[in-house]
Amino acid sequence: TGPESPWRALLARVGLAEVTLVEQLRALLGFFGHSLVSLAHVLRRPSRLRLTATVHHMEQTGLDAVPLVALLSFLVGAVIAFLGATVLRDYGADVF
Numbered sequence: 875t876g877p878e879s880p881w882r883a884l885l886a887r888v889g890l891a892e893v894t895l896v897e898q899l900r901a902l903l904g905f906f907g908h909s910l911v912s913l914a915h916v917l918r919r920p921s922r923l924r925l926t927a928t929v930h931h932m933e934q935t936g937l938d939a940v941p942l943v944a945l946l947s948f949l950v951g952a953v954i955a956f957l958g959a960t961v962l963r964d965y966g967a968d969v970f
Contacts, residue, residue: 916923
């Protein structure tokens with residue numbers, strides 16, 4: 875067997891990307907379906923909802939996200955300030 879043709883390599887990469895995408899979509903739909911089934915069970919029997927554990931995980935997830943949100947907010951603010959300064963420089967404003 876000789877070297878692989880470029881068209882065959884391209885088709886192999888496209889096929890692999892498609893298979894990967896389908897697998898990811900299947901996993902996402904599976905998670906969504908599992909969440910809906912769990913919600914239906916809780917709506918049917920509200921006493922099965924472990925409120926303390928749910929609030930704990932919501933609080934933990936929210937607190938873990940604060941540093942990332944703060945960093946992203948700072949970086950977006952820095953970019954907006956820089957762009958604003960470059961635009962205002964055209965009108966004679968100076969950055970100190």
